Amino acid sequence: MLALLAMIVPLLTSSVVVQIDKPDPVLVEIGGTVDLNCTATGCPEQPSFTWRPVDDKPFKPIKEENGFVSFKSQALTNIEMVCSVMCNQTRPLTRKRKIVVYSFPSDPEISGEDNLTVGVKQTVTCTARNLYPDEVSVEWVHGNMSVEGRNFIHKEQAGTSTVSSKYIFTPTALDNGGNITCKVIQIIPAGHGKSSNITRTRSAPLTVNLNYLRNIIISGEQNLTIGKTLSLTCNSDGNPLPVPVWTKAGKVLDSTNISTIVITNITWSHAGQYDCEANNTAGSVKSSVTVIIQGPPGGTQVSVSPSAEMLSGQNVTISCTALSFPPATFTLFRQGHRQPLQSGDGTFHLLHLTHEDTGLYLINITNHLGYVMETFQLSVASSPVLPAAVLPTVGLASLLTALVLLLRFLRSRKHSNDIGNGMVDIVENAL
Known part of the structure; x- marks a missing residue:
């Protein structure tokens, strides 16, 4: 009978499974609480549980009942806990868990x-x-x-x-x-x-x-027609925030805000180079754009040199200027004549003019956006010519006057010497 019991008890023991609900090892911060639960399955009767450290150090659980144990971790001390289970066997079944203590209380x-x-x-x-x-x-x-x-x-x-x-x-x-x-x-x-x-x-x-300042970027339409609105924006990246300043021909321009200038109803005078300079404590950077204004010719002026009134045979230069972009072509007409003259810069040279060149002249200034006409008058007079006999007559009269005066002088000296008497005779014969 005893032999039979000895065979049955190991069979019963081998069918009991003991488990602990935490993985091995169990990590716990210093001073933290450790909760472990030990269970046994396959035991025909109510098992009994006991928790203790492996090295049998003093152990004071906060709570221990039915396989559950709760205790405080010891400072900087790793321990190994053993759960012992008795289930109608002469020797207890055990499971161990290593309690590893660490300290990492806060983020870096x-x-x-x-x-x-x-x-x-x-x-x-x-x-x-x-x-x-x-x-x-x-x-x-x-x-x-x-x-x-x-x-x-x-x-x-x-x-x-x-x-x-x-x-x-x-x-x-x-x-x-x-x-x-x-x-x-x-x-x-x-x-x-x-x-x-x-x-x-x-x-x-x-x-x-940072105290840095990067390159400037200027945006906005830079090729416009007269009468449109010019809007240019100056953007620069820097720290502290750069302050942009717009200038044209050295003159500071008012802007609608800190970085943009807006000019409505633009004219020819708004064409040219616009400069934006951005400044902060890191220094300054500058960028420029050229604004091109397009429109029909305007602001024309005509000059005639040396004069619009001249003598036959003289030369004259006609100069015509205009505000125009694209550049204008200049065509010179004489009223009543069909052959015009053309110029790319508005300058015309008229040579050896005669009285027949007198009249009204027209200049047509044209580009693909429009045209304008200018007129002026040329007057060419004939050169004055003296009669051919005038010069000899004038010369003879002068000569006779001189001889009469000489004769009077010599007569006053006639009785002084022989030379005087001879000269009087010569002059009187000449007259």
Whole structure:
């Protein structure tokens, strides 16, 4: 009979299954509460449960009943708990769970990420405090790129550690408004080649004292027709926010807002170069555009040089100017004549004019948007000609007058010498 019981008891024991509801190991922060529940199935009668540490250290559970136990973790101490189950067998059935204690109470802290300056090296520090154990890895992400840092470990008196990692970089303008992320991964050894990881991450925005100024972009229609509205906008990127100033030919222009100028009903005077200069504490940048105004010819002027009244045989230059874009062509007509003259710059040279060239002249100034006409009068007079006998007559009279005067002089000296008497005879014979 005893032999039969000895055979039955192992059979009963082997059919009992003992389980604990937590995976092995059980991670718990220092000072945290551990709750474990041990169950047994296949036991024909109500089993009895007992919890104890493997090394039989003093153990004070908060609560223990029917396989459930709750207790506080001990500071910096890993323990292994055993659940013993008695189910009509001479020896208890057991299950173990290793309680691994760790400390990682808060997310890491990031410092040095604000008030960065473009082009100046900066050290950003990530710090994780009160760690146990201090086996950690630190990962940095700058924007979307993983970067390397340098790690430091400082042991605290309470047995925990402070881990810090420093990342050194030189900020650029693109960093402003970006993010930097520090990820601290705590590695918790569990024995038998096993480990568990606790990960905490902290991200911080980068605040860069950029003091930068980028190129200017000018937008707006720059080829317009007279009477339209000119609108130009000047955009520049910088920190602090750049202040744009519009000028034309050195004169500051009023703008409808800080970056846009609007001019309605434009005229020829609005054509030309417009300059936008943006300024901030980083300096200044400048950009220019040329505004082209198109329209029919206008503002015409005609000049005749040396004069519109001249003598036959003289030359004259006619100059005509006009405000026009596209450039105008100039055609000179004489009233009553069919053969015009053309000029690309509005200058005409008329040579060896005669009285027949007197009359009314017209200049047609034309581009594809319209035309305008100008008129002027030329008057060519014949040159005055003296009769052929006038000059000899005048010369003889003068000569006779001179001879009479000479004769009177010589007669006054007739009795003074022989030379005087001879000269009187010569003059009188000539007369």
